[in-house]
Amino acid sequence: MGRERMRRSLYILLVMIPCLVGSAWIVLWQDEQQQQQWLEETRLFANIHKNDLDRFLAETTTKLETLAFIVSKHMTTLSEKDINDMLQQIEKQDVRFHHISFFSESTNSAMRLAKATKQTIIDSDHTTTIVTPIVDEKTNDTVGFFVAELRMDYIKKRIKIIDQNASLRLYDERGTILFATNELRPSQQTVTVHLNNAPWMIEANVPHVTMKQNVQASLPYILLLIVAIHIIWLLIQYWLLKRQTMLERMEIQTQKLELVGTLAASTAHEIRNPLAGIKGFIQLLSEKHKDNESQLYFSVIQNEITRINDIVNEFLILGKPTAQKLETCDLNYIVQSIHPMIESQAHLHNVVYTFQRADVPLPIRCSKDHLKQVVLNLAKNAIEAMADGGELTISLTKQNDWAVLHVIDNGGGIPNDIKSKLFQPFVTSKQTGTGLGLVVCKRIVDMHEGTIDIHSIEKKGTTITVRLPLRQEVE
Structure with a gap:
C-alpha cells in the first residue's frame, strides 16, 4: 500500500x-x-x-x-x-x-x-x-x-x-x-x-x-506534450524498477554475507578445535608410521585440514567487520614480502611471474595481513586460470592520490555468464573452488575504502585493478 x-x-x-x-x-x-x-x-x-x-x-x-x-x-x-x-x-x-x-x-x-x-x-x-x-x-x-x-x-x-x-x-x-x-x-x-x-x-x-479556435489549435501540441511526459514517466518507472531490483539484489547479497558471517562466527570455534585435535593426532601418527605410503596419506590429510582452516578464515572475513589494527605501510613492501610465495606457486604451474615495483613509496593505511591475503588470492586465481602455463604480471603504480595494483594474466579469461556475478558468494568457474575468494577480496578492499575492477576477455586474459587511497607517511 x-x-x-x-x-x-x-x-x-x-x-x-x-x-x-x-x-x-x-x-x-x-x-x-x-x-x-x-x-x-x-x-x-x-x-x-x-x-x-x-x-x-x-x-x-x-x-x-x-x-x-x-x-x-x-x-x-x-x-x-x-x-x-x-x-x-x-x-x-x-x-x-x-x-x-x-x-x-x-x-x-x-x-x-x-x-x-x-x-x-x-x-x-x-x-x-x-x-x-x-x-x-x-x-x-x-x-x-x-x-x-x-x-x-x-x-x-x-x-x-x-x-x-x-x-x-x-x-x-x-x-x-x-x-x-x-x-x-x-x-x-x-x-x-x-x-x-x-x-x-x-x-x-x-x-x-475565440476559445474554441484556441483549443482546436492547441490540441495537437497538448496531445504531444501528454505523450512526451508519459514516455518520460515510463522511463522514470523503468529506472526506478531497475534501481529497486539492484537494491534488492544488493540487499540479498548483504543478507547472504551476513548469514555466512553469522554462521562462521558461531561455528568457527567448534570447527577449529576438532581440527586442531585431528592435526595433532595426524602429526603423532606420521612420526609413528614412517613408510612412504602412510606419509603420503598423512600429507593429504594435513593439506585438507589446512584447506578447511583457510575456508573458515574466509567465512570469518565475510562476517561483520571486526576491529582491525591498521597501520601505515608501503604497498611496495607488502607485495614484496609475499613475492617468494607467488613465485614458487607460479614455478610449479609453469607460469612466468613478473613483479614491478612503483618508482615512489605507496603509503596506505591498512591491515597488512588482509592485503597480503588479497594479493595472494588474486595471484592464485590468475595462476589457476593458466592451466597450460602463461605469464603473470603484478605491478604497482601511483595515480594522483591512489595506489594502484594491477594483476594481469594471459589465461583463459572469465566466462561471460559469470562476469556479472563475480562478487556474489559461492559463484565460481572452477570445479574445486568455493566461490568466496573474490568476495573476500572485495570485502577487504571495501574495508580499506578502495575499489576493485575486473576486465576480462575469454581466451585472452584478465586484468584486475585494485585502487587504495594513499596516506602521507610510512610508519
Missing part, C-alpha cells in the same frame, strides 16, 4: 501537474500566436484597402484634372450650360461620382484653398467631395471649379469585393468617421494605416481569437 501510494504521488507530481501546467502554457502561447497571426493578416488587408483607395482617389482626381484642363482650353467657347450638360453625362457614365457641379466663383473654404494652391483639394466637411480648380494657362488665373461628390457606397462595395468580412472604419483628418463596414467585432487591438492621396486614415479591427 505504501509503495502504491508513493507511485500515485509521483504520478501526480511528475505527470499530472506538468501536463496541466504545460497545457495551460500551450493554450496561452497558442492564443498569443494566433492573435499575432490575426494582427499580421489584418495589417495586410488594411494595406490592401489603403492601396485600393489611393488608386481610386488618384484615378478620380486625374479624371477631374484632365477634364479641367480640357475645359480651360475651350473656356471662351463653352457656356456654363454646356459645361453642366457635359458634367451630367459624366455622372451617368461614371459610377464613382454621386454629383458633379461647376462653379465660376469660390463659395467655400475648399474652393478658396484650391484657388490659392492651384491644386485639387479633397474635402470631407459635409460630404466627401473633390474640388479641382480650372486654371487659365495664359493668365494663370482660376476661372472656375469642378466640385465632385464621391459615392461612398461604391467605395464600400470595392472594399467588400476584396474582403467580404472586413471590419474597418475610414476617418477624415478631423477624426470623423466617413463610413464603417459591417458590424464592429469586439477586439482589443486595431491596425491603422494612412492614405497617401488624402488626409484619411483606415482603422481595422483585429479579430479576437
Whole structure:
C-alpha cells in the first residue's frame, strides 16, 4: 500500500501537474500566436484597402484634372450650360461620382484653398467631395471649379469585393468617421494605416481569437506534450524498477554475507578445535608410521585440514567487520614480502611471474595481513586460470592520490555468464573452488575504502585493478 501510494504521488507530481501546467502554457502561447497571426493578416488587408483607395482617389482626381484642363482650353467657347450638360453625362457614365457641379466663383473654404494652391483639394466637411480648380494657362488665373461628390457606397462595395468580412472604419483628418463596414467585432487591438492621396486614415479591427479556435489549435501540441511526459514517466518507472531490483539484489547479497558471517562466527570455534585435535593426532601418527605410503596419506590429510582452516578464515572475513589494527605501510613492501610465495606457486604451474615495483613509496593505511591475503588470492586465481602455463604480471603504480595494483594474466579469461556475478558468494568457474575468494577480496578492499575492477576477455586474459587511497607517511 505504501509503495502504491508513493507511485500515485509521483504520478501526480511528475505527470499530472506538468501536463496541466504545460497545457495551460500551450493554450496561452497558442492564443498569443494566433492573435499575432490575426494582427499580421489584418495589417495586410488594411494595406490592401489603403492601396485600393489611393488608386481610386488618384484615378478620380486625374479624371477631374484632365477634364479641367480640357475645359480651360475651350473656356471662351463653352457656356456654363454646356459645361453642366457635359458634367451630367459624366455622372451617368461614371459610377464613382454621386454629383458633379461647376462653379465660376469660390463659395467655400475648399474652393478658396484650391484657388490659392492651384491644386485639387479633397474635402470631407459635409460630404466627401473633390474640388479641382480650372486654371487659365495664359493668365494663370482660376476661372472656375469642378466640385465632385464621391459615392461612398461604391467605395464600400470595392472594399467588400476584396474582403467580404472586413471590419474597418475610414476617418477624415478631423477624426470623423466617413463610413464603417459591417458590424464592429469586439477586439482589443486595431491596425491603422494612412492614405497617401488624402488626409484619411483606415482603422481595422483585429479579430479576437475565440476559445474554441484556441483549443482546436492547441490540441495537437497538448496531445504531444501528454505523450512526451508519459514516455518520460515510463522511463522514470523503468529506472526506478531497475534501481529497486539492484537494491534488492544488493540487499540479498548483504543478507547472504551476513548469514555466512553469522554462521562462521558461531561455528568457527567448534570447527577449529576438532581440527586442531585431528592435526595433532595426524602429526603423532606420521612420526609413528614412517613408510612412504602412510606419509603420503598423512600429507593429504594435513593439506585438507589446512584447506578447511583457510575456508573458515574466509567465512570469518565475510562476517561483520571486526576491529582491525591498521597501520601505515608501503604497498611496495607488502607485495614484496609475499613475492617468494607467488613465485614458487607460479614455478610449479609453469607460469612466468613478473613483479614491478612503483618508482615512489605507496603509503596506505591498512591491515597488512588482509592485503597480503588479497594479493595472494588474486595471484592464485590468475595462476589457476593458466592451466597450460602463461605469464603473470603484478605491478604497482601511483595515480594522483591512489595506489594502484594491477594483476594481469594471459589465461583463459572469465566466462561471460559469470562476469556479472563475480562478487556474489559461492559463484565460481572452477570445479574445486568455493566461490568466496573474490568476495573476500572485495570485502577487504571495501574495508580499506578502495575499489576493485575486473576486465576480462575469454581466451585472452584478465586484468584486475585494485585502487587504495594513499596516506602521507610510512610508519
